[in-house]
Amino acid sequence: MSSSSASSARKPLVVAIMGPTASGKTASALEIARHIPSEIISVDSALVYRGMDIGTAKPSAEELAAVPHHLIDIMEPTQSYSAMQFRDDALRLFAEIHARGKLVLMVGGTMLYFKALRDGLDELPQADPALRARLDAEAAQIGVPGMHAKLAQLDPVTAARLKPNDSQRIQRALEIIELSGQTMSSLLTDRPAPELPFDTLPLALEPSDRSVLHQRIAQRFDLMLGQQHNGPVEGGLTKGGLIQEVETLRARGDLHLGLPSMRCVGYRQTWEYLDGQYGYQELREKGIAATRQLAKRQLTWLRSMPERIVIDCIGNHVAETVLETVSNALKR
Structure with missing residues (x-):
């Protein structure tokens, strides 16, 4: 996402909070919203799906109630949601939120969506x-x-x-x-990027030590496997949480591994586990490995954005640092 420039200094500011999975994006956005009237546009290709809450680390009911969220639970898992749809929805929502006098927070880790917003998209035929x-x-x-x-x-x-x-x-x-x-x-063409109606403050939550992020990813996947819909299960990892969620999705009868929703990290591995392709421990290992690969791809995307402002996501007071950075930018 491109940052402010002198030629467009009068445009409203949109805050983009980007980062790999488990980097604390949601907590940072909620901290901003506690101090500055804001609304959140989710930039996450998995959060669009209804009925997929645990494996996507969807914000809790309390978090969703604390600040208005958009582009969450808008599609059935049988459907597809494209980067072009995201771009259209995000631009529409920006205008609506700005008209309400709120700060727009674009929060997520689907870097293709950020790129689509920044660079536009070539006209390609819709999926058949x-x-x-x-x-x-x-x-x-x-x-x-x-x-x-x-x-x-x-x-x-x-x-x-x-x-x-x-x-x-x-x-x-x-x-x-x-x-x-x-x-x-x-x-695919090399046409210039379209003019956006806002300037962007691109904040990237990145780890100074990737091994710490890997530990967080493992801990969170363990929590997904062990939790029920109403909270953690006593005794550590049990058959609940993500496994129960995927069992419920499979029971619908209209889903399969060819769908974009079921290709989401964690869901494919759990589906294959329920098919008997491997055991519980291998499910855990494959799920953590796939999540780490996702984080690696997200960090690669971020490194291609030299204009981003990097904040160490494993440092102290991350959310407070993000809030301070945003507050200072709004004063300029």
Whole structure:
């Protein structure tokens, strides 16, 4: 997200609180809202889904009641929510919140959404469920590397920048070719970023010691596995919490691992555990490993934003530091 510039100094300020999972973004946003009238726009591709509360670390009912939140619980897990939809919703919400005289806090770790807001999006064809199902079936026959080889013949530029096991992006690139008759690489342009109606204060909560963040991730995943909907379970890890939540989702009968919702970190691993693919301890290990990989990707995205203001998320008084930074920016 780009920060303020002299040419647009009169624009209202939006605070972007970015960071990897378990970095304390929600606590920092709530601290700001306690002192400055604010509303929160969630920048999280998993929080949009109803019925997915534990594995997404969704804010509690008390936290949601303390300050208005937006873009949480807006979709069924059978549906898809795109970066383009996010951009449209975020710009609409900014105008509404600003009209109410509140500070807009954009809070989350889905860096693609932040990028879509900052840079805009190229016009790509919408997803086609029937085509995706057919591509899924083809991938089951020839494997993801086989799909990557097919893409390399049709769109070598896109194939070269994708890993051979990146099933989701390979499928999307093939889908675009079939829907539009053009390659993704030809549709993506280098047009300038659109003008936004606000300036952004980009705050990045990043760990000075990544091993401490890894400890937090493990502790939080353990809590997800051990908690019930009404709080922690005595005796440590028990069959409850995330496992119970995924059991409830499976019982609906309309969900499967091909959906974006069920590909969320923690949910895929728990689904496979319930399928009997591995035991409880391996579920824990795989869930923690997947969350650490997610955090690594989020930090890589953040490092590509040189304009960000870095705040050590494992330091002392993190939320207070964020509040002070925001307060000082609003005084300028």
